[in-house]
Each structure stands twice: as C-alpha cells, then as structure tokens.
Amino acid sequence: MKSHNPVLAGYGTTIFTVMSALAVEHEAINLGQGYPDTDGPTDIRRVAADALSEGSNQYPPMLGVPELRQATADHNNRLYDLGIDWQTETMVSCGATEAIAASIFGIIEPGDEAVMIEPLYDCYLPLLERAGGIPKLVRVEPPGWDLPYDKLEQAFSAKTKLLVLNTPMNPAAKVFTLQELEFIASLLEKYDAYAICDEVYEHLVYDGQQHIPLMTLPGMRERCVRVSSAGKTFSMTGWKVGYSVGASDLITAAAKAHQFLTFTTAPNLQKAVAYGLAKENSYFRKLGQDMQAKRDRLARGLAEIGFEVLNTEGTYFLTTDFRPLGFLDDDMQFCQHLTTEAGVAAVPFSAFYQGADVKHYARFCFCKRDEMLDAALEKLRIHFVR
Numbered sequence: 001m002k003s004h005n006p007v008l009a010g011y012g013t014t015i016f017t018v019m020s021a022l023a024v025e026h027e028a029i030n031l032g033q034g035y036p037d038t039d040g041p042t043d044i045r046r047v048a049a050d051a052l053s054e055g056s057n058q059y060p061p062m063l064g065v066p067e068l069r070q071a072t073a074d075h076n077n078r079l080y081d082l083g084i085d086w087q088t089e090t091m092v093s094c095g096a097t098e099a100i101a102a103s104i105f106g107i108i109e110p111g112d113e114a115v116m117i118e119p120l121y122d123c124y125l126p127l128l129e130r131a132g133g134i135p136k137l138v139r140v141e142p143p144g145w146d147l148p149y150d151k152l153e154q155a156f157s158a159k160t161k162l163l164v165l166n167t168p169m170n171p172a173a174k175v176f177t178l179q180e181l182e183f184i185a186s187l188l189e190k191y192d193a194y195a196i197c198d199e200v201y202e203h204l205v206y207d208g209q210q211h212i213p214l215m216t217l218p219g220m221r222e223r224c225v226r227v228s229s230a231g232k233t234f235s236m237t238g239w240k241v242g243y244s245v246g247a248s249d250l251i252t253a254a255a256k257a258h259q260f261l262t263f264t265t266a267p268n269l270q271k272a273v274a275y276g277l278a279k280e281n282s283y284f285r286k287l288g289q290d291m292q293a294k295r296d297r298l299a300r301g302l303a304e305i306g307f308e309v310l311n312t313e314g315t316y317f318l319t320t321d322f323r324p325l326g327f328l329d330d331d332m333q334f335c336q337h338l339t340t341e342a343g344v345a346a347v348p349f350s351a352f353y354q355g356a357d358v359k360h361y362a363r364f365c366f367c368k369r370d371e372m373l374d375a376a377l378e379k380l381r382i383h384f385v386r
Contacts, residue, residue: 007130014122015351019335023345029376031298032335032345034170034316036367040236041276048272060267062259064092064243071274072243076226079281080216088248091255092270094262095240096200096229099254101127102261103196103225103244104162106253108133112161115152119352121170121198128164136160137354142319142361143310145174149183156191163193165214168201168314171352171363175209175313185217193223194250200229200242203284205314206292215245222247225254230273232316233287235367241265241273291316291367298366301377305384316367319349323360325384330359338362342383344376 003009019032039045063069066086073086084090093099100123108114110132116124118139128135136155140147165184167176176184188195197214205211215224225246231237244254299309299318308321327334331348339345349361366373 005130008126011126015347016122019339019345019347022336022339026340026343028339028343028345029372029379030345031364031366031368031373031376032347034365034367035237036235037369037372038235040234044234044236044272044276047275048268051268051271055271056267058267060264060270062264063255064090064265065267065270065274067274068092068241068243068270068277071277072228072245075277076245079284080213082213082215082221082245084245085248089245089251091244091246091251091258092265093242093244093258094265095231096198096227096242097123098240098258098262099225099227099242099244100124100164100196100198102254102258103227103246103250104128104131104133104164105257105261106255107162107194107196107250109161111159113157113159114162114164115155115160115193116164117147117152117166117169118354119169119172119349120354121166122352124164125354133162134159139353140169140172140174141358142172142349143308143321145169145172145311147176147180147183152184153187156187156193158191160191160193163188163195164198165195166198167214168199168205168211170201170315171317171319171347171349173310173312173315173317173319175205175211176214178212181212181214181217185214185220188223189219195220195224197224197226199226200232201315202228203233203287204291204316205288206295207313209313211314225250230269230276233284234273234276235287239269239273241269243273243277294366294368294370294373297370298364298373298377301373302364302380305377305380310361316365317363318366319361319363321360322362328360331362334360335362338380343379 016033023030069086069090073084076082108131230241310319312318335348346362
C-alpha cells in the first residue's frame with residue numbers, strides 16, 4: 001500500500017480529543033477542552049432560527065453575506081478605528097481555524113520561514129508544514145510568560161515571510177503588551193514580513209488590561225490579517241463562524257485558498273453573527289467581566305486545594321503547577337490520574353510545546369457554569385485534601 005501524506009500522518013490525535021474521550025470513559029467533569037456549557041445569547045440564536053426558516057438556504061457569496069462582512073468592518077472600525085472597507089478587506093470562514101489555514105496557504109510558499117511563539121494552539125504547526133513552510137519556534141515559558149526579545153529577533157531572517165501571533169494567547173493566557181507588540185512590529189518591518197493575528201479571545205481580557213490588535217500599530221495595517229471568532233465572542237463554539245479583516249491583497253490571497261477549502265459558511269449563522277456584532281459595547285464588556293468572575297472562582301478554589309495558580313490575563317484557560325500537591329510525575333500522568341481517580345479532566349501543558357521539558361503544569365478551562373466549576377472543585381478537594 002502507498003503511504004499517506006507524511007506531514008499530517010505524523011501528527012497524532014489532538015490532546016483535547018484524547019482527554020475528552022478519557023473524561024467520557026470515566027464520567028469525569030471535563031475542564032480540559034475549551035468550550036462553554038451554555039448555548040449563547042437567546043436573541044442571536046433566534047435570529048439564526050428565523051433566517052433558517054424564512055431566508056435562503058442556498059450558497060451564499062464565497063466571501064460571506066454582505067450583512068456579516070459589513071458588521072465585521074463596523075465592529076473593527078468602532079472598537080479599533082481600523083478603517084476597514086467591508087467590500088475588499090473582510091472575509092467570512094468556517095471558524096477561525098479555517099481562516100488561519102486559508103491565510104497560511106494563501107501567503108506561504110514552500111521554503112518560506114514563519115516565526116511562531118510557543119506554546120502553540122495545535123493547528124498552527126501542521127498547517128504551516130503542509131503548506132511547505134519552515135517553522136522558527138520561540139518560547140514564552142511559565143510562570144512569567146515573558147517574551148524573549150533576543151531569541152525572537154534571532155528567529156527572523158531574510159527568509160521570514162510570516163509571523164503567527166496569538167493574543168490573548170491560548171493556552172498561556174498571556175495578553176501581549178504594547179511594548180511587546182511594538183517590538184514585534186519593528187521586526188516585521190525590518191524583515192518585510194506579514195502577520196496572521198489570531199485574536200479570537202479579543203473580548204476576554206481581564207483585570208482592566210486592554211487588548212491591542214497588532215494591526216492598529218503604525219505600519220501594520222498593510223501587513224496583518226486579523227482573525228476573530230463568533231464561537232468565542234458569543235459562546236457558540238459549534239457554529240464555526242470566523243470573520244477576518246486585513247489589507248485587500250492579503251484577504252484576496254486568503255480567499256484564493258478559502259474557495260477550495262470550504263467555499264462558504266451557513267448563511268443563517270452568518271446573519272445571526274452579523275446581528276450579534278452590532279450589539280452595544282456593553283455586551284462585549286460584560287462578556288469579559290462574567291468570564292473573569294469564573295476565572296476567579298476556579299483559581300481561588302484550586303489555590304485553596306494546593307495548586308499554584310499562574311496569572312491568567314485572558315482566554316478561557318488557567319495554568320497550574322501541581323508540584324505543591326506532592327505529585328512529581330509528568331503532566332500527562334498527572335492529568336490521567338486526575339481524570340481517572342479524581343473525576344476531573346485537565347490538559348497536560350507540555351502538549352503545547354515541541355519537545356518540551358515543561359512537565360509539571362496542567363491547564364484547566366473555566367468557561368463553564370458555576371455549578372460545574374464548584375462540582376469539579378469539590379471532587380478535587382475530596383481527592384487531595386480530605
């Protein structure tokens with residue numbers, strides 16, 4: 001038999017699938033995979049249902065329905081003053097992952113180098129390698145997640161075409177500062193490179209911090225594709241609706257790939273997301289405030305049990321050091337133990353690094369109902385404290 005594609009065949013099942021399956025097998029509370037356990041705003045779901053019943057269910061335009069493309073531009077212009085032209089600088093996709101894939105496939109040629117900052121969301125590396133790109137990895141590491149300026153600059157060269165930037169950062173929960181973004185921008189200009197900016201957690205930033213899109217910095221307007229997600233903004237991860245903005249030539253390049261990946265996205269969901277993006281700014285502020293309260297609830301409980309809880313500036317996730325509990329095995333063993341013996345699933349943090357020696361951290365997801373978080377904490381208390 002002929003072999004399968006060696007790039008993708010070399011990747012195993014994602015850690016999220018592995019831990020979720022283990023959670024199901026042992027009837028554990030799943031705080032591993034990042035999805036809310038509620039179904040998002042009722043009014044947005046009603047718009048989707050009405051559009052399904054009363055509107056067209058045939059192919060919508062490849063770049064997205066005009067309502068959502070206009071709403072995407074308006075949202076970016078209202079919040080970030082980007083001056084987006086909806087007709088030439090927007091694209092709708094089947095989730096943010098497809099937007100990232102389309103952007104990588106549209107920009108990267110075989111042999112191009114791309115800088116990526118670990119820990120990595122799991123799709124970045126296989127997509128880049130499938131496109132023929134060469135990854136140049138730079139780490140931020142717990143507990144401080146400091147950006148190593150020297151190592152980042154060393155990763156750039158004349159062959160660098162792209163930087164993939166995730167802020168707020170999954171899974172480190174780091175929000176890049178203005179100083180860090182200015183340094184990144186200077187490297188992009190110096191080496192004439194582009195950036196794909198994965199900003200799906202843009203509205204989930206805590207403790208009064210500000211999310212700053214790289215695209216808003218001087219000289220970056222023409223170098224960035226900025227990717228957002230209805231799944232994160234409206235707590236509807238199953239909808240898989242992404243919306244991107246960028247300079248017209250970059251959106252055109254991404255669209256050339258998008259047309260051969262999914263071509264388009266369900267029209268009723270697009271119209272509902274357009275409705276949602278037009279909500280008052282208070283909705284987006286409250287989204288972050290509510291999620292910060294959940295972060296604090298889980299972080300406080302884990303700290304009382306004995307975990308060392310690292311700083312969480314944004315996203316759905318917090319990272320813990322489990323060594324204070326006396327567990328000295330690696331993070332995969334710890335998370336398996338947690339799932340099978342304590343009845344709570346988490347994700348081993350080393351899964352987000354390549355060849356990592358970071359082996360004593362576990363990641364928990366807090367975008368769950370309060371009663372679910374409390375139930376998980378009670379299971380952990382029983383296991384570790386009583």
